[in-house]
Amino acid sequence: MTRKLRCHALALGVTVALALSGCGGSDNTATTAGNGSGLEKTTIKVGALPVPDPVSLYIANEKGFFKEEGLTVEPVTITGGAAAVPMIEGGQLDISMTNYVSTFVAASQGKKVKLVADMYQAAPNTFNIMVPKDSPIQTVADLKGKTVLVNNLKNIATLAVTTQLKVAGLTDKDVKFVEKPFPDMGNAIMSGQADAGWLTEPFITATQSQHGFRKLVDTMSGQTADLPIAGWMATEEWASKYPKTLAAFNRAISKAQQLASSDRKEIEAMLPKYTKIDAQTASVITLGTYPSELNANRLQKVADLMQEYGYLTSPLDVKSLIVTPASNG
């Protein structure tokens, strides 16, 4: 849908107030320019969660990798990959962080989203099921009939847990998944609201030190070893409208990803600047890996797992979702 149509819908919309504050807003003027770099758009808004995954966005910004490409990037804090889809569709964001499960679900529902760059891939012990120290749950099989906390239902959390249940001869019908934000999981489990939680960093480390939790299982093992977790997405329309901008973004991000992969210190130095993870915590948490290019074969594994466990009803060809950047950008 075009912006004009949106404006009409808005003007017709519910209140005088919405219309009064107007469609003729002034925010979107300074972005299109034909300057020396030849980019279609020189200022872009990029959505990211305040977590370790999108660290390369902030590294590229601070090291001037975007500037070298003639690009000004404004990071915008988002609240989740699924919530970011309407924002890239509506033009509030140009590019956004997303997790691959959300993107593939959105694509299977006909959303015109494209993956434009890779971001974060699981490593051992980056996503664990945690239980209290004195919990009777000793193996994954003991989870039968228990309540497991996940940050989102029907997403990467439940998918990762289900792959481990399968190894233990269980299915997702054998446990009860309950949605809970990561920061609340430790207390919820301690107060008996649930028996186990699917956690990532810095919460794995925090629940270990604050509540004395222990790891039940690493959910990024077996079928899910080295599972691609998160990437950058844009709408199909955006990607075809701004190919050079996208290529510039891609080069800068890729450079930052290489830096992040080669030197953990770069990540540790950056985390306290855009998250509330302090330097001390940043130095001890377990981090995933930061691939510098999108690889269809690796990503296909996510889609295949999703189909195997009923998250997708039909096969999804991941290659069709990947935008190959214009090489002569």
Added chain:
Amino acid sequence: MTGARLLRGAAGAAGFLVVGELVIRFGISDGLVFPAPSTILYEAVRLPADPQFLAGVATTMANWALGLLIAIVVAVPLGVLLGAVPSLERTVRPILEFMRPIPSVAIIPLAILLISMEQMMKVSVIVYASLWPILLNTLYGMHDVDPVAKESLRSFGFGKLSVLIRVSLPSAAPFVMTGVRIAAGIALVLAVSAELLAGGVSGIGVFVGTAGSGNRVDLVMAATVWAGLLGVLANMLLLAGERRLFHWHKVRTGAPS
């Protein structure tokens, strides 16, 4: 009088904090982790030194003020118009009564879909939520005008517009002000909620979300304390303005000051 009241209020707040501190430090079981009031207050005092938080407060307050202002500009004339033309009010009333109880926070997801610009989206939901208390209070104010005063002016030959300006508007003004004060509180709730749900470049709600993702519950609570303080401060300012501007109203209606 005021001194004693302040003292009592302070004693109440202090007592509440002490009880909270004791419950959290000794009352709840060892496994639960929640920052004690002293920790939260300590972080709250330190927060103004955090540029990210300050930028957030500035953004939130700017959206809040702009939203409230637009709501006043829209709702007051609308309320006066509806109050002055009863047939129009009867036509619009069912729509108003239907829209008013819709929880304003529930329209945030819709606003995210419809309005592509971040700030405009946030200001729009603030306007939407602030509209109702101002509009309805203006309407009540218009209904509450002393009919004898209106009749007197009319019998002296004043026209409809004159009666409106000389009697109805001054009489309704204190009600409008009360509406604005109620709306100010609601507007702050919406300003922060929109940031919590939609994220953004900066804002108190954005800061809270970031602190939560970093497992800093103490900072989440400290920022919440500041949001509360800002709300109290705004209410106090508006209340003081109300007392100053409309002291005659309290005298007339015999309300205790």
